[in-house]
Amino acid sequence: MNIGEAAKLSGVSAKTIRYYESIGLIPPAGRKESGYRDYGRTEVEMLRFIHRARSLGFSVEDVSGLLALWRDRSRASGDVKAIALAHVEAIERKVVELNSIRKTLLDLTCRCHGDDRPDCPILEELATG
Amino acid sequence: MNIGEAAKLSGVSAKTIRYYESIGLIPPAGRKESGYRDYGRTEVEMLRFIHRARSLGFSVEDVSGLLALWRDRSRASGDVKAIALAHVEAIERKVVELNSIRKTLLDLTCRCHGDDRPDCPILEELATG
DNA sequence: CCTTGACCTTCCAGTGTCTGGAAGGTGGAG
DNA sequence: CTCCACCTTCCAGACACTGGAAGGTCAAGG
Numbered sequence: 001m002n003i004g005e006a007a008k009l010s011g012v013s014a015k016t017i018r019y020y021e022s023i024g025l026i027p028p029a030g031r032k033e034s035g036y037r038d039y040g041r042t043e044v045e046m047l048r049f050i051h052r053a054r055s056l057g058f059s060v061e062d063v064s065g066l067l068a069l070w071r072d073r074s075r076a077s078g079d080v081k082a083i084a085l086a087h088v089e090a091i092e093r094k095v096v097e098l099n100s101i102r103k104t105l106l107d108l109t110c111r112c113h114g115d116d117r118p119d120c121p122i123l124e125e126l127a128t129g
Numbered sequence: 130m131n132i133g134e135a136a137k138l139s140g141v142s143a144k145t146i147r148y149y150e151s152i153g154l155i156p157p158a159g160r161k162e163s164g165y166r167d168y169g170r171t172e173v174e175m176l177r178f179i180h181r182a183r184s185l186g187f188s189v190e191d192v193s194g195l196l197a198l199w200r201d202r203s204r205a206s207g208d209v210k211a212i213a214l215a216h217v218e219a220i221e222r223k224v225v226e227l228n229s230i231r232k233t234l235l236d237l238t239c240r241c242h243g244d245d246r247p248d249c250p251i252l253e254e255l256a257t258g
Numbered sequence: 259c260c261t262t263g264a265c266c267t268t269c270c271a272g273t274g275t276c277t278g279g280a281a282g283g284t285g286g287a288g
Numbered sequence: 289c290t291c292c293a294c295c296t297t298c299c300a301g302a303c304a305c306t307g308g309a310a311g312g313t314c315a316a317g318g
Contacts, residue, residue: 004265014266019305034313036266045256052255057230060304070252080251081243084234091231095224101186102220105213114210122209123199126181127174133294143295148276163284165295189275 003029006039010047017047025050025064058087132158135168139176146176154179154193187216 007014017037020026026046029037049070053063062083069075069083111121136143147166149155155175158166178199182192191212198204198212240250 002266013306015306016304018267023304034266036313048258049255052258054304056234056255057227066252066255069249070256073247075247075249076245077241077247077249077251078243078245080249081238081241084238084241084251088231088234088238091227091234095227095231098186098220098224098227102217102224105185105217105220109210109213109217112206112210112213114207116205116207118202118204118206120198120204120206120209122206122213123195126178126185126195127199129177129181131295142277144277145275147296152275163295165284183275 001039001044003037003039006044006047009044011051012047020047020050020060023060025060025067056087057091058083062087130168130173132166132168135173135176138173140180141176149176149179149189152189154189154196185216186220187212191216 001009003014003017006012007017010017012020017026021028026043029039029043032038046067049067050063053066054060058066065083066080069080108122108125130138132143132146135141136146139146141149146155150157155172158168158172161167175196178196179192182195183189187195194212195209198209237251237254
């Protein structure tokens with residue numbers, strides 16, 4: 001099948017599939033006589049795998065590692081779990097950081113009357129620290 | 130003062146100060162005879178303002194708007210509050226998304242025994258959706 | 259057979275926010 | 289005069305795409 005259909009079936013855009021090929025995340029696709037890339041079920045499955053991993057926030061580098069483990073029938077599940085847990089921890093750190101920022105901003109916005117007058121605790125805080 | 134000292138006092142690296150100048154976030158610095166950029170208290174204050182806003186997660190574009198409001202003594206505090214509240218909402222959306230991902234991943238990692246054996250629910254889930 | 263339009267190809271450039279590094283000039287201390 | 293820290297500009301890279309230009313391919317309709 002052409003790249004467009006592979007895109008539809010996998011959820012990865014044609015543009016992004018080509019990009020993944022260019023950076024070596026996926027092997028170069030076979031070509032038809034026309035020069036068009038040709039995909040089969042295996043390739044689409046791999047793209048779906050990538051799509052799901054990316055939507056869980058794994059970096060392309062993580063995905064590359066996960067793909068290698070996926071292909072390696074003798075892999076240790078511990079290796080996969082380690083990648084996943086490291087990612088969970090990164091997410092948790094990010095959530096803590098965002099919540100802290102959110103708290104600060106909510107505090108500031110509550111103290112700002114938010115009307116036509118110029119005095120604004122938000123700007124004051126940013127200015128004076 | 131030289132850019133290095135302005136960097137130390139403001140918390141924005143020299144490299145980043147030059148970058149901010151290049152994209153027009155801050156006006157071009159005055160120059161000494163040597164060609165070195167020259168900063169005073171006003172510039173350092175502006176850089177500190179930028180630094181604090183950035184560390185609260187405002188985009189450079191947001192900061193540009195906040196700077197304009199900061200300089201505008203007749204601004205409406207409502208304008209500032211609107212930017213801040215929009216940012217709070219974006220943060221909240223992000224936190225919800227991250228927590229959902231975290232939940233999925235924790236569920237998967239709990240089901241993965243994580244040892245030397247090859248069977249792994251994480252990869253299975255990524256593969257089959 | 260020809261046109262049309264949807265699809266495909268490659269390549270270049272831009273997004274946002276810096277960061278690193280190379281090549282070379284300046285300033286002050288010893 | 290040498291040395292070293294600092295400054296300058298410019299180019300490239302990081303992440304993960306996304307957009308667009310210029311042009312080739314394919315199938316359907318007239």
